Every structure is written in structure tokens, then in C-alpha cells.
Amino acid sequence: MNIDDLKSEWQSAGQESLSEKELAMMTRVRNHPSLRKLRIKFMTEIVALTAFLFLFYDGLDGAQKPLIVNILLIISITIYIINNALSYYHIQNPLVSGNFREALAKQVHSLKRLAVFSLTSSVVYAATLLLFLTYQTAFTQRKYIILSALIVTFSLLFYYSWISWQRKITHFRQLEADF
Template structure:
């Protein structure tokens, strides 16, 4: 391509006006790439945890554990899924007001609440899962090592999740401060 063709393409770029429908589709919050990643993560978690719910009774000896332990695991998984789904819906439909600064302040507060609920539901789920897996288990040195590895993994995941939430909240605080 020579310079004249490049100039011609540059001058003709953007001459075709977009329809209002195309502009509306481009500016919809639901089409944001970050939401697409969150949606994929949410669907993957729902599929995995639903599979766990269907398999825990047979594969993880849920039949040999008391009903209360099984119910605790089920409730914690459902709480975790519902919390994540509600969080996704809240992020997908942000609070809109006439004042951008107020909207950012509300969104920051909303993210703070969402972070606390998300981390709390994760702690409840991880605790219930560990309780379910270790209930009436005769521990050996190998099992203590596995339990320690699981606890360290959960702690690292909580820390990563907390850092991620703090980064999001800080981003919105910075946006609010810039206005």
C-alpha cells in the first residue's frame, strides 16, 4: 500500500454513519469484555459446583456422613452460587444517576459490599467443604499434609480474591477522585 492509498483510506474512514441501534449495542454495559470474562467464570463455577452437588453423595461418601453435614455443604454451595450470580447481575446493571461522581461513589460502595459478601461466602463454602471432607476422618501424616495443602491453597485463593477486589475498588475510587 502506498501513501496515496493510505491517505485515501484515512479520509474515507468513518464516513458511513452508524445507526442508533449499532451505537446502542456498542455502548451497552453488557457487551463489555470484562463482563464476558466474568460470565464465563460464573458459568464454569456453576457447572463445577453443580457437578459436585450431584457427585458428593456417592463419590465423597456423603451417604456415610450425617444429614446436617450434607445440608451444610449444600447450603454453602448454593449460597456461594447465588452470591456470585447476584454480584454479576449487580455489576452488569450499574447504578445510574445524573451525576457521574455520585454514581461512582455509589458503585464504589456497592463494590465494597459485594467484596465483603463474596469473600464471606467463599469462606463459608471453603469451611463447609473442609468440614465435609474431614468429618470422621482418621488422620495420618499424609492426610495432614493434604489438609495443610488444601488450607494453604484456600488461603492463597482468598488473598488473591481480596487483592482483586481491592484493585477494582481502588480503580473506582480513583475515577471518583478524578471527577
């Protein structure tokens, strides 16, 4: 491509006018690629956890566990799924007000609250899952190693999740400070 072709491309760029409807669709928060990735992640989690709920009773000897352990597992998974759905809904429909700075402050506050709920529901879910898996288990050295690996893995996942939430909150704080 020579310089004249580049100049003519530059001159013709942006001359296509978009309709109001097309512009509105492009600027909608719901169409953001990050939300698409988040939606895929949440849907995958919901499908996997729902399948787990249907299979744990027979596949993981849930019938041999006490009823309270099964109920705690079901409740913790349900809370985790509901928290994810509410978080996604909140992120998809941000708070809008006339004052942009005030809206950013509210967004920072709600993200902090979402982070606490998300991390708490994750910890509760992991703890009840470990309780379910280890209840009435005769531990050997190998099983202690597996349990330790699970605890380390969960800890790393919580830490990564915490870092991710902090990054999001810091981003909105910076937007508020820059405004």
C-alpha cells in the same frame, strides 16, 4: 503500504455512519468483553458446583457423613452460587443517576459490600468443604500434608480474590477522584 495509501485510509476512516440501534448495542454494558469472561467463569462455576452437589452424596461418601455436615455443605454452595449470581447482576446493571460523581460513589460503596459478601461466602464454602472432606477422617502424615496444601491453596485463592476486588474498588475510586 506507502504513505498515500495510509493517508487515503485515514481520510476514509470513520465515514461509515452507524445507526442509533448499532450505537446503542455497542455502548451497552452487557456487551462488554470483561462481562463476557465473567459470565463464562460464573457459568462454569455454577455447572461444576451443581454437578458436585449431585455427586457428593454417593461419590464422596456423603451418606456416611452426618446430616448436618451435608446440609451445611449444600447451604454454603447455594449461598456461594447466589452471591455470584447477584454480584454478576449488579455488575451487569450498574447504578445510574443524573450525577456521575454520585453514581461512582454509590458504585464504590456497592463494590465494597459485594467484596465482603463474596469473600465471606467463599470462606464459608471452603470451610464447610474442608469440614465435609475431613469429617471422621483418620489423619496420617500424608493426609496432614494434603490438608495443609488445601488450606494454603484456599488461602492463596482468597488473597487473589481480595486483591482483585481491591483493584476494582481502587479503579472506581480513581474515576471518582478524577471526575
